[in-house]
Amino acid sequence: MARIERSTKLYPHPFSKDYWRDAAAELKDTRMLVVTALLVALRIALKPLAIPVGPSLSIQTAMLATALGAMIYGPVVAIPAAIISDTIGFIIYPTGEYFLPFVLTEIASTLFYALFLYRSKVTPTRVMLARFCICSVVNVVLQQLIYAWYYIFIGNPESAMDSVLGIMTTTRIFKNLFFFPIETVVLTMFLKVLLPLTQRAKLTFCADADLRFTKKQIIALVCLVLVGVASAVGYLTNRYATTSRSADYSKEQRVEIQQDMTEMITGRNDDWKDETVVCIVDSAYRELFATKTEYTVSVYILDEEAFAAGQAAAAAEDKTYNMDTLWAYSKSGPSKDKYGSLVKVATVTFIMDENTGLVTEYQVSHIR
Numbered sequence: 078m079a080r081i082e083r084s085t086k087l088y089p090h091p092f093s094k095d096y097w098r099d100a101a102a103e104l105k106d107t108r109m110l111v112v113t114a115l116l117v118a119l120r121i122a123l124k125p126l127a128i129p130v131g132p133s134l135s136i137q138t139a140m141l142a143t144a145l146g147a148m149i150y151g152p153v154v155a156i157p158a159a160i161i162s163d164t165i166g167f168i169i170y171p172t173g174e175y176f177l178p179f180v181l182t183e184i185a186s187t188l189f190y191a192l193f194l195y196r197s198k199v200t201p202t203r204v205m206l207a208r209f210c211i212c213s214v215v216n217v218v219l220q221q222l223i224y225a226w227y228y229i230f231i232g233n234p235e236s237a238m239d240s241v242l243g244i245m246t247t248t249r250i251f252k253n254l255f256f257f258p259i260e261t262v263v264l265t266m267f268l269k270v271l272l273p274l275t276q277r278a279k280l281t282f283c284a285d286a287d288l289r290f291t292k293k294q295i296i297a298l299v300c301l302v303l304v305g306v307a308s309a310v311g312y313l314t315n316r317y318a319t320t321s322r323s324a325d326y327s328k329e330q331r332v333e334i335q336q337d338m339t340e341m342i343t344g345r346n347d348d349w350k351d352e353t354v355v356c357i358v359d360s361a362y363r364e365l366f367a368t369k370t371e372y373t374v375s376v377y378i379l380d381e382e383a384f385a386a387g388q389a390a391a392a393a394e395d396k397t398y399n400m401d402t403l404w405a406y407s408k409s410g411p412s413k414d415k416y417g418s419l420v421k422v423a424t425v426t427f428i429m430d431e432n433t434g435l436v437t438e439y440q441v442s443h444i445r
Contacts, residue, residue, distance in 0.1 A: 083109075085282040091152070091192045099196060100151035112280060113154055116146035117162050124166045128263075136260060140186075141267050144207070147190035148199065148268070149280045155187040176227045185215045199272065199286040201294050204265045212253040212260075251311045258301035265290070314365045321360040322370070323408070332404045334358060338374050342425055346441065353379035355400075355419055359408045368432050377411060377419035379403075387416030 083106065088096045103109045120142035127135035143162075147155050163183040167175055193207040228237035269288035275281040290298065326334065339356040343349055355377045363370040391398030403410075403419060411419040427439040 083279075086196065087198060087283060088196050091195075096196060097153070100153040100191075103150050103154045109150055109154070109280075113146065113150050113158055116142055116149070117158050120146065120158075120162045121166045121169065125170050130259065136256065136263060140260065141264065143187055144190045144194065144204075144264055144268065145271060145275075147187050148194035149275060150191075151195040152188050152191035155191045156184055159183040159187040174227075176223075176230070178223050178226055181223060182215050182220055185219055186211050189215070194268075196282070198283050199268060199281075199288060201261070201265050201288060201290050204268065204288075205261045205294075208257055208261045208264065212257045216253050217250065251315065254301075254304055258298050258304075261301075262298060310365075317363060317365045322363055323358045323361040326358075326407075328405050331358070331407065332401070335404055335406075338372070341436070342374065342376060345439065348443075349376070349378060349422070353381070355379060355403050355406075356425075357406055357408060357411060359424075363431070369428050369430050371428050372426065374425045374427075375408075375411070375421055376423040376425060377421050380418055380420050383416050384418040387414075387418050390416065 083102070084095075084099045086095065086099065091097070103113075120139050123139040123142050124137075126138045128138060129135045146158060150158065160180055160183070163180040189207050189210045193203045193210075197203060225237040228234070265288055272281065272283070272286055272288065276283075323331075335356055335358055338358060339354055342356055343354050357375045357377065359373040359375050361370050361372050387398050398416070403414075406414070406419075411421065422444055424442045424444070425440070426442075428437045429435070430437075
């Protein structure tokens with residue numbers, strides 16, 4: 078392949094044969110393929126980085142590289158770029174189980190950026206429309222449908238149905254309403270800085286691009302920010318009312334909290350004073366801005382023989398299996414322990430004031 082003479086024509090919309098001919102021609106331009114490779118590498122590097130804007134809320138910085146790349150190389154190159162970025166990104170930063178159809182969200186996001194920004198006069202309105210399509214179509218609808226597909230694939234139709242029904246849940250809508258105006262402003266300012274550089278490098282051709290917000294756009298964004306803040310409060314209120322805070326524990330937090338729980342629970346019960354006890358937090362619900370948490374904790378005793386056999390088997394495989402392994406378990410950990418070292422003997426429910434440490438409504442349900 079060689080560098081070819083690129084058309085500099087701009088298009089008011091992508092519904093044109095010439096638009097797609099120019100987009101396809103980018104695949105034949107060696108220089109453009111090199112630029113694409115660099116932008117894909119930047120996109121992958123930014124995947125684990127995020128800008129925190131609140132509890133459980135952050136802006137993914139990879140969107141900046143995604144939008145910049147789509148604006149430069151267009152919708153045809155966007156598809157392989159998205160596939161490569163998603164695949165290599167998962168290999169380097171694995172999260173959960175790999176399921177190939179999730180690449181469709183990466184492709185769709187990149188395509189929306191390309192359709193609104195490639196070979197066009199870039200404006201805040203176009204950036205806003207691109208983000209709106211991604212927030213509404215990709216984040217709210219497409220992701221949930223792919224989750225449903227994944228659950229059907231692994232033989233869990235109940236969860237698949239929950240994913241489909243969860244498309245229009247208030248939590249998802251609130252979250253995306255909050256992010257939409259903020260991400261629009263961040264992305265617009267980012268492109269405003271880099272657009273002159275891409276112009277000089279002859280990667281884009283919208284010399285008269287105007288990324289200044291008009292008064293109407295500023296008013297619209299302020300209104301959207303206010304709606305977004307209200308939505309964020311609604312999202313967090315709903316999330317904390319329906320999602321256990323234990324799901325957000327880091328490994329270190331889980332170990333520390335579960336050791337504290339074990340000390341507190343064994344101090345209140347003499348039934349297990351001669352046993353090695355490990356307590357695992359099943360759930361921890363606390364409403365937004367509240368100080369009291371409702372805990373459900375499973376109490377396990379250590380089967381010394383099974384634990385010793387597990388340590389020997391793990392050592393033979395050059396793996397680590399010790400008490401730290403058990404302390405780090407989440408709710409499902411003991412059931413997945415192939416050595417069967419923990420035997421559940423009770424469930425404890427109680428309410429704790431996180432400020433004072435005072436425990437109320439304490440109840441123990443013995444299994445045996």
